[in-house]
Amino acid sequence: MPDKxxxxxxxxxxxxxxxxxxxxxxxxxxxxxxxxxxxxxxVLAAAAAFLKDEHVATLIRAGLWTLLVVVxxxxxxxxxxxxxxxxxxxxEAVIPFDSPEQIREARDLTELSNDEFTDExxxxxxxxxxxxxxxxxxxxxxxxxxxxxxxxxxxLIMILALLxxxxxxxxxxxxx
Numbered sequence: 001m002p003d004k005x006x007x008x009x010x011x012x013x014x015x016x017x018x019x020x021x022x023x024x025x026x027x028x029x030x031x032x033x034x035x036x037x038x039x040x041x042x043v044l045a046a047a048a049a050f051l052k053d054e055h056v057a058t059l060i061r062a063g064l065w066t067l068l069v070v071v072x073x074x075x076x077x078x079x080x081x082x083x084x085x086x087x088x089x090x091x092e093a094v095i096p097f098d099s100p101e102q103i104r105e106a107r108d109l110t111e112l113s114n115d116e117f118t119d120e121x122x123x124x125x126x127x128x129x130x131x132x133x134x135x136x137x138x139x140x141x142x143x144x145x146x147x148x149x150x151x152x153x154x155x156l157i158m159i160l161a162l163l164x165x166x167x168x169x170x171x172x173x174x175x176x
Contacts, residue, residue, distance in 0.1 A: 005119055008126035015133035022140040026147065030088060033151040036158050037084035040077045043161045047073035050168055055176060069164070069171050076161035080154045087150025093140040102129070 050056060051070070059066040105128065109121055 003119070005123050005126060008123055008130060012126055012129050012133060015130065015137060019133065019137055019140060022137065022144055026093075026140065026144050029144065029147050029151050033084045033087045033147070033154065036151060036154045037081050037088070040080040040084060040154070040158050040161065043077035043158065043165055044074055044081065046165055047077060047168070050165075050172065053172065055172055059171065059175065066171065069168050072164035073161055073168055076157055076164055080157035080161055083150060083157060084154035087147050087154060090143060090147040090150060093136070093143040095136065 051074070056070055059070055105125055109117065109125060112121065
């Protein structure tokens with residue numbers, strides 16, 4: 001049966017692995033947000049290219065529905081771009097360890113004489129590390145969820161922008 005210190009060390013190692021998984025997820029979501037912003041900017045550029053077509057001016061004057069068809073792609077792509085950029089700013093996670101504090105605690109332990117140094121000191125050291133890991137994991141979990149929600153919203157709006165751009169393309173073709 002493992003002793004308490006081995007159990008605490010194992011828990012710290014597992015916490016580090018879990019935090020690393022969260023961090024990989026965080027960076028993956030961040031990359032998706034950047035890709036969403038890039039695609040949204042391309043949709044905005046494509047919509048701007050359509051707006052240069054003389055036929056679009058006629059569509060704008062034709063009525064409310066055609067005006068919406070013309071305005072939706074650039075507006076939705078701009079909203080998607082803004083939402084993706086907001087998602088990229090979600091970064092306020094607790095760092096997983098406090099090296100200066102950890103070094104100080106380890107130094108204090110090494111300064112104890114052999115008679116004073118006990119397994120209880122080591123156990124308290126690792127339990128303190130575990131408390132910090134719990135805070136860091138809870139923090140990054142919340143940040144990952146928040147970032148994911150912003151990026152998902154940006155992706156959904158981007159899909160609507162792409163569909164509205166396709167609709168604009170078909171309307172232009174159908175009315176020429």
